[in-house]
Amino acid sequence: MDRVAKLASQKAVVIFSKSSCCMCHAIKRLFYEQGVSPAIHELDEESRGKEMEWALMRLGCNPSVPAVFIGGKFVGSANTVMTLQLNGSLKKLLKEAGAIWL
Template sequence: MLSNSVPPRSSKIQHLCSVFGLDLFPSNTCPEPKLQAFSIFFSSSITIPYKYTDKEMGSLLSSPKTKEQMEAALNKVKDIVSSSPVVVFSKTYCGYCKRVKDLFQQLGASYKVVELDTESDGGDIHSALIEWTGLRTVPNVFIGGKHIGGCDTVLEKYKTKQLVPLLNDAGAIANNSAQL
């Protein structure tokens, strides 16, 4: 039975999740103190819980272990954000990320993409983003060095005609003709 099985290697689960476009989300419903419960949420809203021991959790979620490592990851994120008018922290398989990247492309905006699932330190970067912005999901978008939010926020700003002025002010659009 899937819900009670512990996969032999958490990296296999990570790989399968990335292949099928799934995200792992923590759950606080685990009754056993030495286990962490995780669920895989599918787009069809089916939930299959998995349980991992503390040791497996360390290999499943790659996050900085020390204050220095977290500080280094946060500094790297801030350097990336300050290096480009628009930065999209993304995952290659994420449909919401694709929507945002497609919108920026349609608007003719220059933007930098950091694909967290292909970066060797993507887990550390993602952990730093969570700590800095409070946003656990991708895309995580910055315009002009300021945190904007995720897909819904970017699309809402576009619908309310607030996005193009932000992009212009940040220097991400060469001309003001991006009014799609």
């Protein structure tokens, strides 16, 4: 859990992902299209990926990926991020975290 928290606070936007996950790909693309350069942690490529996946599940992320952190705070998974995008709240969160300046 400490490792996840530390990694989540190292950049304005942090995404925990799996390289084979199509929803993870869609969420990463959404952020790239917003002009955000998130830190991406591919759990299936990390030596301690399984531990981090369990920590994300304990945070309430089900499924465990994609797990998105903005400004060091857990935002949610794909459904939450897409809802924020559709209602216009995502851009505000990204500005407040310093991920975008527009």
